[in-house]
Amino acid sequence: MKGRPDSSPFVRLFGRFLREQGLPVTHQREAVAEVVFGSGEHLSVDEIERVLRSDGQHIGKATIYRALDLLVRSKLVAELDFGEGFKRYEHRLSADPIHEHLICLNCNAVTEFQSDEVHRIEAMVSARHGFRPTRHKLEIYGLCQECTVAGVEVTPEGLTCPIETV
Numbered sequence: 001m002k003g004r005p006d007s008s009p010f011v012r013l014f015g016r017f018l019r020e021q022g023l024p025v026t027h028q029r030e031a032v033a034e035v036v037f038g039s040g041e042h043l044s045v046d047e048i049e050r051v052l053r054s055d056g057q058h059i060g061k062a063t064i065y066r067a068l069d070l071l072v073r074s075k076l077v078a079e080l081d082f083g084e085g086f087k088r089y090e091h092r093l094s095a096d097p098i099h100e101h102l103i104c105l106n107c108n109a110v111t112e113f114q115s116d117e118v119h120r121i122e123a124m125v126s127a128r129h130g131f132r133p134t135r136h137k138l139e140i141y142g143l144c145q146e147c148t149v150a151g152v153e154v155t156p157e158g159l160t161c162p163i164e165t166v
């Protein structure tokens with residue numbers, strides 16, 4: 001667990017986005033934004049609901065989904081799909097804005113890493129194709145160290161790229 005960064009400047013930015021869109025800045029929308037901006041994790045809707053509830057806030061799933069949709073549209077939050085059957089949400093302007101993900105297929109642990117090599121590959125491949133890159137996304141699926149040490153095995157199917165199997 002990382003520390004909880006100060007979420008208030010980002011909640012204010014989100015409020016500004018809502019007003020620019022002519023949308024009401026509701027307490028519920030701000031509460032969902034606060035949870036996402038206050039976390040360094042990749043949160044599912046269930047997890048966001050749990051954090052809100054432990055704060056004594058009972059906000060329905062539909063309202064949370066709608067708030068997340070607006071957060072993604074504001075470009076302050078990234079929507080991630082790690083092939084778990086549901087989406088996760090991450091603060092895009094966190095301490096490490098550009099990072100890649102290692103995703104454990106057994107315990108769903110997500111590890112972040114940064115790599116100069118990946119940036120070099122992005123530049124090299126883009127140049128080769130006359131392409132002007134703005135961003136990239138790399139997700140590596142497999143078994144985390146803890147699961148490997150615990151002797152977990154995954155079937156070869158479980159280790160194939162979900163893009164190829166869908």
Ligand SMILES: [Zn+2]
Pocket residue numbers: 104105106107108109143144145146147148
């Ligand atoms: Zn694991």
Ligand SMILES: [Zn+2]
Pocket residue numbers: 042090099100101112
């Ligand atoms: Zn991340």
